[in-house]
Amino acid sequence: MDKIIAFFSSFMTKILKTGNKNINKNIDSEVSNSQHTISGMSKVVAILEDKVVEPFKVTETTNKKEIKAMYRFGNRSRARLDTCHPDMIKIMEEVIKIYDISVLEGLRTAEKQLEYFETGRSKLDGVKKLSKHQDHGDGLSYAVDIMPYKKGSNAFSGAQKDLRRFYYLAGLVKMAARQLLEEVKISHKVRWGGDWDQDDIYTDQNFDDLPHFELRAI
The missing domain is CATH 3.30.1380.10 (Muramoyl-pentapeptide Carboxypeptidase; domain 2)
Incomplete structure (x- = not known):
């Protein structure tokens, strides 16, 4: 996962070398500060789309179910x-x-x-x-x-x-x-x-x- 994110950071930065300098500067800053996290990458994508978004939130879900009693007291x-x-x-x-x-x-x-x-x-x-x-x-x-x-x-x-x-x-x-x-x-x-x-x-x-x-x- 880290390698994929690192590649994505490098790839997107190279694509924008011919674009707006301010955008490039912002992207370089976000990539540098992101430490290859999903949150950091979401900010890079936000700059590309010229809008502000909240960082991705990774949540865990569980399918645990309470054990249903097989018996009961008389x-x-x-x-x-x-x-x-x-x-x-x-x-x-x-x-x-x-x-x-x-x-x-x-x-x-x-x-x-x-x-x-x-x-x-x-x-x-x-x-x-x-x-x-x-x-x-x-x-x-x-x-x-x-x-x-x-x-x-x-x-x-x-x-x-x-x-x-x-x-x-x-x-x-x-x-x-x-x-x-x-x-x-x-x-x-x-x-x-x-x-x-x-x-x-x-x-x-x-x-x-x-x-x-x-x-x-x-």
Whole structure:
């Protein structure tokens, strides 16, 4: 492109050597100052046509389209999700664009948390140790329990291939959270109940809570 513009500058200057001296002088000046830019060349053409024009404006266009969600939350899932912190809502809304999920639980009462503790479903009693699902003073849950959804199947069947769906889902959640964090759309990290210490090693813990995701301070 630079070679073409340079050739154009030289060519047009030579053509006008027999023309008006003032025009030649103006062209020489514009060619010298243009540094072979499209803007400079537009001024040369303007002098040839004996009129003033604005320099060319090079603009970029994009064909990017917002990703249309493939799935959406049902009424019960939506109501449960809406009890969560806005950051968690944003993360889950990104996930469901590409993978269908059901929201099992958001905000949880102390009584329900104690029940889960007594039946071995949680390590937190909800009294001495609060769960991220419980209200910490702002009326919001900082955790959500979700599961992969597919009509006619059961992610809790116990079969290895069904359990793998939770690990796949965890990757999508962490990816969505990281992207939103980098875009400064959320202000928390996310931790998964299948990898409490977040070291990507899944055999070093003795309590798995695969549906569980919670927000963590940065």
